[in-house]
Amino acid sequence: MATSTTSTTPLPARRRSHLARQEAIAFYLFVAPWIIGFLVFTAGPVVASAYLSLTQYDIANPPVFIGLGNYVALARDPLFWKSLSVTTSYAILALPLGLVASIALALLLNLRLPGLSIWRTIYYLPSVTSGVAVALLWQWIFQPTFGLLNVVLYQVFHVVGPQWLYDSNWVIPAFVIMSLWSVGGSMLIYLGGLQNIPTQLYEAAEIDGAGAWARLWHITLPMLTPVILFNLILGIIGVFSYFTNAYVMTQGGPNYASYFYLLALYQNAFEFLKMGVASAQAWIFFVIVLVLTIITLKSANYWVYYEGKIE
Amino acid sequence: MSSTVESVARPSPGTRTARSVAWWQRRSTRQRALKAVATLIAALFAVAVLFPVVWMISTSLKTTDQTAAIPIIWVPIPPQWHNYIDALTAEDFGLFFRNTAIITVGSLIGTVLSSSLAAFGFARLRAPGRNFLFILVLSTLMLPAPVTIVPRFILFTKLHWINTFLPLIVPAWFGGGAFNVFLLRQFFMTVPREMDEAARIDGAGFFQIYWRIMLPMSLPALGIVCIFHFIYAWNDFFEPLIFLNNNNVWTVAIGLAGFTAAYGGTAWNLLMAASLVAMLPCVLLFFVAQRYFVQGVVITGVKG
Numbered sequence: 001m002a003t004s005t006t007s008t009t010p011l012p013a014r015r016r017s018h019l020a021r022q023e024a025i026a027f028y029l030f031v032a033p034w035i036i037g038f039l040v041f042t043a044g045p046v047v048a049s050a051y052l053s054l055t056q057y058d059i060a061n062p063p064v065f066i067g068l069g070n071y072v073a074l075a076r077d078p079l080f081w082k083s084l085s086v087t088t089s090y091a092i093l094a095l096p097l098g099l100v101a102s103i104a105l106a107l108l109l110n111l112r113l114p115g116l117s118i119w120r121t122i123y124y125l126p127s128v129t130s131g132v133a134v135a136l137l138w139q140w141i142f143q144p145t146f147g148l149l150n151v152v153l154y155q156v157f158h159v160v161g162p163q164w165l166y167d168s169n170w171v172i173p174a175f176v177i178m179s180l181w182s183v184g185g186s187m188l189i190y191l192g193g194l195q196n197i198p199t200q201l202y203e204a205a206e207i208d209g210a211g212a213w214a215r216l217w218h219i220t221l222p223m224l225t226p227v228i229l230f231n232l233i234l235g236i237i238g239v240f241s242y243f244t245n246a247y248v249m250t251q252g253g254p255n256y257a258s259y260f261y262l263l264a265l266y267q268n269a270f271e272f273l274k275m276g277v278a279s280a281q282a283w284i285f286f287v288i289v290l291v292l293t294i295i296t297l298k299s300a301n302y303w304v305y306y307e308g309k310i311e
Numbered sequence: 312m313s314s315t316v317e318s319v320a321r322p323s324p325g326t327r328t329a330r331s332v333a334w335w336q337r338r339s340t341r342q343r344a345l346k347a348v349a350t351l352i353a354a355l356f357a358v359a360v361l362f363p364v365v366w367m368i369s370t371s372l373k374t375t376d377q378t379a380a381i382p383i384i385w386v387p388i389p390p391q392w393h394n395y396i397d398a399l400t401a402e403d404f405g406l407f408f409r410n411t412a413i414i415t416v417g418s419l420i421g422t423v424l425s426s427s428l429a430a431f432g433f434a435r436l437r438a439p440g441r442n443f444l445f446i447l448v449l450s451t452l453m454l455p456a457p458v459t460i461v462p463r464f465i466l467f468t469k470l471h472w473i474n475t476f477l478p479l480i481v482p483a484w485f486g487g488g489a490f491n492v493f494l495l496r497q498f499f500m501t502v503p504r505e506m507d508e509a510a511r512i513d514g515a516g517f518f519q520i521y522w523r524i525m526l527p528m529s530l531p532a533l534g535i536v537c538i539f540h541f542i543y544a545w546n547d548f549f550e551p552l553i554f555l556n557n558n559n560v561w562t563v564a565i566g567l568a569g570f571t572a573a574y575g576g577t578a579w580n581l582l583m584a585a586s587l588v589a590m591l592p593c594v595l596l597f598f599v600a601q602r603y604f605v606q607g608v609v610i611t612g613v614k615g
Contacts, residue, residue, distance in 0.1 A: 027438035145379075
């Protein structure tokens with residue numbers, strides 16, 4: 001990091017420290033907007049929500065301190081546990097399936113197929129159209145009588161499809177199917193990861209007589225593990241932030257079968273104005289994500305392979 | 312065409328008896344077959360991705376009766392183009408588009424400026440506490456925005472900012488997202504320092520170096536930040552839902568959700584027409600700036 005200016009013309013010590021101070025002041029001026037934003041919109045709210053989680057608060061009246069009352073109430077609330085189990089079951093299905101599908105697609109495209117850029121474009125397209133419009137499209141696809149999925153199931157495979165969003169057993173699988181539609185976003189990340197693997201590794205393995213499976217298992221996947229780790233952590237955060245689809249397509253129904261964690265938090269805060277309870281939920285959210293991230297990072301020692309140079 | 316030549320000239324490793332291998336076991340034939348199968352799978356998945364989109368477009372041009380027809384009518388004749396007019400005038404979508412554009416552009420400029428300012432500081436200026444602050448920036452990546460939504464709502468309520476665009480624009484001017492700061496810092500570090508030093512000898516201050524050298528040199532990275540922020544802001548639903556309650560400040564996403572509440576379950580043709588129009592800006596941007604998307608995803612995902 002030592003710059004060349006100081007070495008060419010030795011400055012007097014006082015002048016040098018003056019320059020260093022100027023640079024430090026400039027640094028804090030450049031970073032000032034970020035620091036202000038961090039204090040006002042991130043750190044402040046985190047501390048405030050810790051306090052609010054210990055109070056009863058509906059905005060109209062001042063908060064009343066009730067200790068751990070909100071946490072105790074949540075622990076006894078079957079809907080809170082329901083929201084956790086809904087989120088967990090979605091995560092257990094969607095994260096591994098998404099992982100396998102996106103790596104498989106990336107491996108496929110990495111064969112230098114003809115039309116690579118066309119496939120890449122098509123696969124990535126759903127990722128730019130997230131949000132309410134996509135939720136509406138899939139609500140229509142899952143429509144039990146006239147929806148695309150059940151019509152195709154019946155006409156092509158002669159299977160009478162389930163009621164999807166109206167059936168408490170099928171609503172989570174429906175959201176999982178929907179998530180696979182936009183698997184192209186993470187596929188692109190893995191494709192980049194694949195293209196970063198040095199070809200010498202494959203050449204060396206081939207000379208040693210390694211077959212295609214051995215190369216996949218002993219080179220490709222180990223070299224991809226840092227990217228998998230990164231995606232897994234983002235995936236965990238994403239699952240706990242799952243909101244728009246559940247809000248638009250099912251409102252958490254039927255019978256709370258798609259009552260995702262953030263939907264539960266939203267309803268407590270902005271429909272029932274229970275700001276204290278919602279803050280407690282936010283803190284539990286934060287702690288769960290933190291713990292899962294730490295577990296994932298710790299477990300990384302056993303399954304993630306870092307090449308020396310990666311920072 | 313050259314399969315025989317190749318297999319003679321370059322016997323495949325691992326098979327010492329290359330001559331006795333049947334044609335379908337030969338490396339080049341097998342590779343070509345593998346490629347054909349792989350291309351077929353790739354094409355099938357592409358069809359699976361596009362199928363819903365085609366169906367969406369088709370639905371948007373149908374009469375209500377046609378949407379409920381089995382077997383599916385793929386090409387409605389005559390196409391009901393007026394569905395688009397009906398859908399977009401059923402609610403004040405013109406206003407919603409204008410609102411969304413103001414929020415998106417307003418927060419976009421703030422995001423680019425504040426994240427690039429911070430990134431310049433972290434990439435180029437030495438100061439005590441810099442490393443600590445940078446770790447702080449990275450640690451906010453682990454803090455999902457919904458965690459702080461309740462106190463922010465209370466703050467904006469006290470400031471009387473609810474039902475204005477301010478809660479969706481102002482925070483972007485202060486920070487611009489840890490992801491963007493990180494991405495731009497990594498990019499700035501690749502700009503040769505000699506550029507700065509030459510400018511400093513000419514008497515340029517740090518801000519001039521940032522503004523006249525670093526930003527123009529980093530247009531691809533700034534493009535990536537712009538594009539991802541545009542997509543995020545245009546599609547965002549959670550925060551507008553909380554901060555914008557009156558329908559005169561609604562965004563397109565909120566308008567669409569409100570539209571479903573009114574017409575859901577029946578007017579699928581109108582819903583699909585409105586949804587398609589809502590998606591259009593992002594899809595157009597994607598096709599225009601595809602190269603940046605690919606680069607951006609790879610940079611943030613692989614090197615991040």
